[in-house]
Amino acid sequence: MSKFRRRLRQTLTIARRDFLATVFTPVFLLFLFAPVIMGSFGAIGGMGAASVAAGSADKERLVVIASDRDGIAILQADTKLRALFGEEARPPVVFVEQPTGDMLAQTRAALDSKGADVAAVMAGGLTLPHILHTPRGKRDARYLATLAEQAARAQRVGGDLSEPILIQAGRTTPSLGGRNASAFLAVFGIFFLTLFLSGQVVGTMAEERNNKVIEVLAAAVPLESVFLGKLLGMFGVAVLFVGFWGTIVSQIGALLPAGAAGGIANLAPAVGFGPFALLFVAYFTTAYLLLGSVFLGVGAQASTMREIQMLSLPITILQVAMFGLASAAASNPGSGIALLAEVFPLSSPFAMAGRAANSPALWPHVAALAWQFLWVAIFITVGARLFRRGVLQSGSARGAWTKLFSRSRTDLPQSH
Structure with missing residues (x-):
């Protein structure tokens, strides 16, 4: 068996292990139906606000x-x-x-x-x-x-001046409003899914660090394969989640009133609906893998739940910042800020999804996907090396930054 095939087999074994360990648990059902709980609370609040507003409007x-x-x-x-x-x-x-x-x-x-x-x-x-x-x-x-x-x-x-005759005519090209709406929905859709799903990657290694399982895995499998396998396993969980709710939403869409269906029909991405859907899936994949690889590398340095909880705020701020940058790029296609958002690795999937709605050219997406997968490999490699040097060789459960600070203190000149 070649080295590549052996690495691939080890990676898929880790991915299958994490996927099954996550999905076949009662907690996963709560995670799967979390949108129902969130939507129920939102609907209750919305109904209350609507009833108050309607009561005021009637008077x-x-x-x-x-x-x-x-x-x-x-x-x-x-x-x-x-x-x-x-x-x-x-x-x-x-x-x-x-x-x-x-x-x-x-x-x-x-x-x-x-x-x-x-x-x-x-x-x-x-x-x-x-x-x-x-x-x-x-x-x-x-x-x-x-x-x-x-x-x-x-x-x-003494009466009306004219009786106008109205004639309806459709556009032969996508409208500016339709392209802009499609761009924003693409950026927001990927942001919402990654915000909801990628954060769970942070804590995937904390439990295995505490019970020493990670040391057994690191002795049998290269750390790069461990990191990539865990990332693919959690991505499989995300695909299951999106597939489940995507199927439900697609069936609910058939029950929408004619006005709502007409509003959806006005969304007109420049590349066409078919290529746009495929690019949306591709950029959701790269966005999840990019953010997940960063979160996995950072979260691997945390050894306790308290440290993981402390990481939640910077992670959320980073995701919101990428959403803001990509939204600005979608509103100003072809500008300098759009180029920055498309080139910067963490915002590139969001910005390129918006570009698919604004520009009909397809070749930039091939280059962008290759660029994003390259950075996935870089983030996984860097995260694995930091984990190997900062955690496995430290002999304790402290993170790499704790070891760095302790080294800095010992390097200071001692007073006599």
């Missing part, structure tokens, strides 16, 4: 103090203009009141109404309307001013 209104003739013109203009707004952006309902005498007192009383949240009140006729509004009602006041203008025009000319 919002705009008041117009006008005669019967002007009131009818206002309501007709409101009916036409309100159809231009989306469900979430529509102004409050307009109510018309008859003048009672003192215009200022009636306007003030309408604004201070206790039975409803009145954002703006208009009085004084259509030609010179006076609009009183709350500090947050400037937008609603402008809407009432527009209603007065449209109603005055309708009364002046």
Whole structure:
């Protein structure tokens, strides 16, 4: 058996061992259904916030103090203009009141109404309307001013000026908005998956260091194979997780309403949906392996759960920083910051996934994937050597940085 085949067999043995040890445990079920728990809490909070917002929205209104003739013109203009707004952006309902005498007192009383949240009140006729509004009602006041203008025009000319004919036509090329949305979703999707899945790599060696299993493995298998095998084993767990939830989400997608399906259809990556899906999978793989190899090398220096927990914050900060850099690159394709994000190893998968949505060229992705796999090999090699020199030869459970600091103290000149 050749050296390469022997190394490959040893690596796959370690990967299978870690994969089975992780998957065939009751805790893995909690990990697998963690999105359900997170989604349940999010849904409960969202439903509560939505009910409060809906209750407040039902009590919002705009008041117009006008005669019967002007009131009818206002309501007709409101009916036409309100159809231009989306469900979430529509102004409050307009109510018309008859003048009672003192215009200022009636306007003030309408604004201070206790039975409803009145954002703006208009009085004084259509030609010179006076609009009183709350500090947050400037937008609603402008809407009432527009209603007065449209109603005055309708009364002046006696009806509509034209009857437009609307013709729908689709684009033949991906839109800028569709490309940008696809780029952001690609960056965010890889960031979310790696944030949720790659952090578990940090603690994979702590338990085996404490029970001395790692010393047995290191004596039988090269450390590079141990590191790569553990990384592939945890990546197999991540693939199982993504495959499980990807299957569920794909079935739920068929039940989406027509509006949501139309929104998804507007996403238009520049390389096309088929190549984009393949590149997304490839860049998720390289992002997981890159971040996982770094986390595995750093986490291998930790010997206790306290040290692993202390590493969680810098790891999260690093992932968020890579997401921010890649998001800036996706928003500014072809810029200097985009080039930096595409070349820097840890942000390269995120930025190149965004590039796939913005640019139709495919050859840069071949070079980028080769570049990223090269850095995976570098990180694994460096991590294994640090572990060999800083931990296995130390004779204790202290990390490499502890040994470094202790050496620094002994090198200081002693006072006599």
